[in-house]
Structure formats: structure tokens, C-alpha cells
Amino acid sequence: MVAELKQISLFVENKPGRMAKVSKTLSDAGVNIRAMTIAEAGDFGVIRMVVDNSEKGYQVLRDSGFTVSMTDVLAVEMKDAPGGLYEIVNALGDNDINVDYAYAFVTAKAEKAMLILRVDDIGKARKALISKDVKVASKEEIQRL
Amino acid sequence: MSGYWDPHIERMPPEELRTLQEDRLKSLVRYVYDHSAFYRQRFKEAGVEPGDIKTLDDVTKLPFTKKVDLRDTYPTGMFCLPRSSVVRYHVSSGTTGKPTVVGYNKGDIDTWAESLARALTSIGLGRSDVMQVSYGYGLFTGGLGLHYGAERIGAAVIPVGVGSTERQIILMQDLDTTAIACTPSYFLHLIEVADKMGVSIRDDTQLKVGIFGAEPWSLETRKRIESATGIKAYDIYGTSEISGPLFTDCSCKNGIHVWGDMFLTEVLDPKTGETVEDGERGELVFTTLNKFAMPLIRYRIGDLSIMETEPCECGRTHPRIMRILGRTDDMLIIRGINVFPSQVESVLMGIPAVGDHWQIIVDRDGPLDVMTVRVELVEAGFSDKIRDLLSLKKKVSKELKGVLNIAANVDLVEPGTIPRSEGKAKRVIDNRNI
Numbered sequence: 001m002v003a004e005l006k007q008i009s010l011f012v013e014n015k016p017g018r019m020a021k022v023s024k025t026l027s028d029a030g031v032n033i034r035a036m037t038i039a040e041a042g043d044f045g046v047i048r049m050v051v052d053n054s055e056k057g058y059q060v061l062r063d064s065g066f067t068v069s070m071t072d073v074l075a076v077e078m079k080d081a082p083g084g085l086y087e088i089v090n091a092l093g094d095n096d097i098n099v100d101y102a103y104a105f106v107t108a109k110a111e112k113a114m115l116i117l118r119v120d121d122i123g124k125a126r127k128a129l130i131s132k133d134v135k136v137a138s139k140e141e142i143q144r145l
Numbered sequence: 146m147s148g149y150w151d152p153h154i155e156r157m158p159p160e161e162l163r164t165l166q167e168d169r170l171k172s173l174v175r176y177v178y179d180h181s182a183f184y185r186q187r188f189k190e191a192g193v194e195p196g197d198i199k200t201l202d203d204v205t206k207l208p209f210t211k212k213v214d215l216r217d218t219y220p221t222g223m224f225c226l227p228r229s230s231v232v233r234y235h236v237s238s239g240t241t242g243k244p245t246v247v248g249y250n251k252g253d254i255d256t257w258a259e260s261l262a263r264a265l266t267s268i269g270l271g272r273s274d275v276m277q278v279s280y281g282y283g284l285f286t287g288g289l290g291l292h293y294g295a296e297r298i299g300a301a302v303i304p305v306g307v308g309s310t311e312r313q314i315i316l317m318q319d320l321d322t323t324a325i326a327c328t329p330s331y332f333l334h335l336i337e338v339a340d341k342m343g344v345s346i347r348d349d350t351q352l353k354v355g356i357f358g359a360e361p362w363s364l365e366t367r368k369r370i371e372s373a374t375g376i377k378a379y380d381i382y383g384t385s386e387i388s389g390p391l392f393t394d395c396s397c398k399n400g401i402h403v404w405g406d407m408f409l410t411e412v413l414d415p416k417t418g419e420t421v422e423d424g425e426r427g428e429l430v431f432t433t434l435n436k437f438a439m440p441l442i443r444y445r446i447g448d449l450s451i452m453e454t455e456p457c458e459c460g461r462t463h464p465r466i467m468r469i470l471g472r473t474d475d476m477l478i479i480r481g482i483n484v485f486p487s488q489v490e491s492v493l494m495g496i497p498a499v500g501d502h503w504q505i506i507v508d509r510d511g512p513l514d515v516m517t518v519r520v521e522l523v524e525a526g527f528s529d530k531i532r533d534l535l536s537l538k539k540k541v542s543k544e545l546k547g548v549l550n551i552a553a554n555v556d557l558v559e560p561g562t563i564p565r566s567e568g569k570a571k572r573v574i575d576n577r578n579i
Contacts, residue, residue: 011522041531044317044557048529065561097454102529133447 004072004122005139006054010102011067014043021063022047034142035105035116043116050075050116052143074117074125075142078104079134088115088134095128097121107145114142150266150298151259154406155461159454162405162462167201169434170409174198174207177440180225183218184442204409204432205420211287215245215386224248226438232554235528236284237385247286248438254293256435257388260404261294267402267459268354268379268396270324272299277317277352279335280359281308281329281568286389287359288292291326300324307567308329310338315467318344321351326390328359328382328568333501336373336564337565346374356381360388360569361469361487365494369501380468387431392466397458407434410464411443412452415473417461426451428473429466447473449485462530464542477573479507484571489518493542498526498537502570504561509577517554518545519562 012018019038026033036049051057054070065118078084092099100118107114114137119125126136149155157165175195177184189195191208198206214461215223224231232250238244249257270276276295288306295302303320305313307327313335316322325332332355339346346352358381370378382401383391387408392401403410412427413420421427422453429448433440451467465476478484486505493499500521508515518541526537532558541555564571 007529009527011527011534011557011559013562015558039531041535044534046529046531046534062524065521065559067524067560069524069527069529071529 001060001103003139005075005137005142006058006062006070007048007050007073007116007118008054008057009046009048009069009071010061012045013046013049014018014040017102019047021064025060025064025066026057031057031060034107034145035103035114037101037103039101043073048101052145069117072122074119074129075137076115076120076129077137078113078115078116080106080113084113085115087131087132089116091128091132091134092117092119092125095124097125099126147305147459148266152406152557155263155402157406157462159456163201164531166434167404167410168408170201170204171195172199172216173432173434173440176437176441177225177442181223183214183223184225187442200386201409204443207443208433209418209430209445210441211445212245212386212447216243219243220246221532223441224439226250231438233289233449235286235385235389236288238284245386249388249436250438253388253436253438253562257290257391257405258297260388260391260407261290262297263393263404264381264391264402265294265300265356267296267461268356268377268393270298270300270354270394274298274300274328274354275303275321276300276324276325277303277313277322279305279307279313279331281392285568286383286385290383290389290391291356295324295326297357306579307513308310311342312337312565314342314344316348317350317352323351324354324356325352326356328566328569329362329370329378330360330502330565331567332370333366334565334567335529336370337501341393346376352376354379356393361471361475361485361490363487363491364468365491366501367431369494376570382466382469384448386441386446387433388436388443394465395459395461402457402461402463402489402510403466405463407436407519408432409434410438410452410466412450412466412480413445423454426453426470428429444471449473465524468488475503475573477507477516477575479516480551482549484516484549484551488548489545490572492548493518493520493541496526496541498523498546499541500560502565503572504563505573507573507575507577512576515554516551518558519540519563521559521560522557523560 032052034050098120102117104115164177187208230250233249279292282288328409349558355378367378381393407431413429449470453465456462471487500523504519506517538555
């Protein structure tokens, strides 16, 4: 059984200073953000992020009064070349796996881009990607980045 | 089932109770006529004299009294005894005008404590209990009222009053509090604070009973409190004009027992002033049958409820009033439709994703009233998918519309955003300038 990568999601009202409060809380706790995205719906939104220590990040945000949840996601290495994304989503589509949302990031150390994926069947997605020789990063690898 | 404090009175056969009420009403009418220029004037205007009150049904010949009368005669114009007989004053805040003063002689204080002693016994409390009174002490009647009632049954009282919530939780643990009396919104706040301190009311305290009142609250809130903490939550009723908190439901939780030997309770159509049928909703009207410093005749208290006169399963024969549905003056009129905050509460508390604190904001957009209900999103309801959050909003809005018959905007806000209150919660912000 692979330990899945945990994404932190939190509910925030769309008003000045909320992002600052979130990032300060994490920074004070020494938690580093690897990747993040904001989905907004008018007067509120959801911040999703992958951090180096998700348990700690979850705990400090929760203690600060945020509505937080943890979600299993996949971090997939993506070739930094035309067709990089296609290769991944095609493998998923062929296997009837739906992508709920995705966001990408690049780190200085990594030679490839990382794609964070939230899918409806994480086990099946992992299998489909590995069979196409796509590298799925482990929780530890994300932590070490 | 719990025992009785005064079994003879509490289980008195209805006809006997009626006779007692009739005798007390007749002497009350004579008493106020003899002791108060205010009542003599009112009786004269209504064309009624003490001798006209021959049976209980004749009560409808008597004129009403209202809060405005207490204001107009401020401070003591409705007293029937000289100030030298008064042993206590309570004063209600004058949020909408002059304050109102209520006076008590020694017997009035005693009757008040007796009423609560019966009530507290009916929910299973007794001399081995420890009651934390977290209502305000002072001019407000909640603190001292419960204090005297709990002492009367021999319970130990912790007169902690409002605020210092962390300290309240520590005392609750250290002194083995078994019962707490406060507003329901304050208790919800206390649960939150305890949670932050790592204290579980269920596992780390001896609390078994909560006595909640001074603001309307719904059955759904009762269920939430009970399932979150494992305590039994009871409803307490009474206002300063008729003494203070006086009545609770009994352990059958089938309505609040209003002691018939102390009060004559009527339920009227607020518009016509006509008596409604048993079981019909209407405005509560109280006549105090054995209060002497400031008795009240047919006092229109402004609360809406339903009365049942069938004896309760617990064996008590006195009338019961159902959960207060709201106040005639709490009622909001939004786009011409009557809206009670209690209706909003009962919808919200039935939805698990919605937190315990909420607010109604009414604005005016051009000619149109716009109602917005702000609710806190709690972890139980948090999906990280936007469409789930949007459908939650839609669900709340739809359920509100189903009950209120008008559309309401719903704002999902972060937990802790809505102001907590230590006394009565401020649930409605009306920004309309009408």
C-alpha cells in the first residue's frame, strides 16, 4: 500500500488578508508550500495546496480556526515538452478515470514539471500512469523536494 | 420520572385549581383596585369594577397591560405597595426607550423561588446537585432568579455569572458542576471554548443538565446540544415583568409548566385580542395571581406560543406552554412576509454542515428587501470541491424558502466569523431605514 500524497484544502472567504493569514500560519510553523491553487466561487473560495509536511500544516491551520480537510492526490512527473500533459491525461481518459482538478508546479531541483491531480479513482490512476511509464512521485519525494 | 417539590399543588385536580385561580383572581382585582391609581383609572376606562369579576371567564372583561405602561409610569407607577415594602428591584435595559423597573416584596421573592424550586425538581435536580448559574447577576433577573431557585431545593450554587468562559470550564471540572443555567447561545460558545481547551463536556465533566432560556431556541438546537455533550437540555421561561425566569419543561419535555396557582395564562390572537383555542398559536398573556409589590393584570408579554391544558404524563395538572415561537416584536417583515428568527434557526440547525452560530442581515436594495443568512461552514460539511459548496448554499437557501416562503441569500463564512455572545445573541441585523 502506497502512502498517498495529502493535499490540504481550506475554505476561505474572499476578502483581503485571508491568504496572508494562511501563509503566515504555515510560515510560523515552518511548513513550506510546494504548490498551491485557489478555486473561487464569488464570495468564498477553496485554497488547495501541497506542502512539505501535510499533517503539521493541517493541524496548525485547524488550530487557527480554519475549516480544513485533507485530500489524497497524485503528484505526477510531466515532461517539459510538447505532449507532456497529453500523455498523462490520455492514459487516464483511456482508463475511464475522471480528473476533478489539476495544477502544476516546477521546482528548481526538479528537471521536470510536477502535475498535482485529483482523480475519482486514485489506485486505478496510479496503475494506468505507471503502465505508461509515467513517474508518480511518492509522499517522501515531495517532502524532500 | 422525577419527584415533586409540592405534590399537593402540582397535582391538584383541574377543577380545584380552577376554583383556586378564580378566588385569587377576585381578590387580586380588588387588591389592585384598592392599591393602585393606575389600575383604578384603567378599570374606569374599561367600564369594569372589581364586583364584575365573578368567574374566571370574566377575566376577559379586564383591560390589558403592556410594556409601554411600565415605561409610561416609570419608575414605580404600577406598584401596589409603598417603596418601604419593596425588598428588591430589577431593571430591564431600555433598548427601545426608557428602562422598566420591577419591584418585589418579601413574599414575591419567595413565590419566585418556589416556582423555580418546583421546576428544577421536575427536571430531576435536587440537593446533591451543583448548579453553575451563568446568567447575568445584577439588574437582569436571570442570575439571582436561578440562584434562589437552586438554593431553595438545596443544590449548591456557583454564582459565576457571564463571561470568563475558560474559568467557567475549569470551575465546572473542579467543583463537579451537574447543571448549568445560561442562554443557549452562550452554552454553544462554551462548548467551542472547551473544545479548544481540550475539554470534552461529555467525558471530562459531570454536567448532566442544561437550563437554557432568555432567548428563543429551537428543538433542533436542543438536539444539537444534547448530541454534542450528552446532557439533557431544558427550556426555561419567564420575563422580568412577571418576576424573571419561572417555569421549565419537566423531564417529559412536553411543554413548559406554567403554575396555575401563581399565574393565570391566556393565549390570544395578537390582532383581535380574542382567546384562541387550546393548541392554537397566539400571544401569551399573564395575570399574576400572588404577586403583591407589582402585580400585573392581563399583561401582554409579546411572546408567541401554544397552550395545552391536558395534564402532563408526569402527573402535573397545570397548563403547559409549548416552545416559544418568537416574539411579536422579534418578527421581521420582509417583502410583506412575516419572518421569525426562530424559523430560520430551526432550518439551519437541521443541516449538519452549518455551524451553531448564524445571523440574519436585512438590507434594502431599491424598493426591495433583501434577506441574507450568514452561516459558518464547519468541517463536517467541508468538501474541497466548489460544486459541493455551491450545492450546500443552494440547499440551505431552498430549505429556508420552503419554511419562510421568501428567498434568502446564503453566505458561507469561516468558523468564528459571526460574533459570539455571552448573553442574549444578536441574531438579526436590520440595515433598512424605514
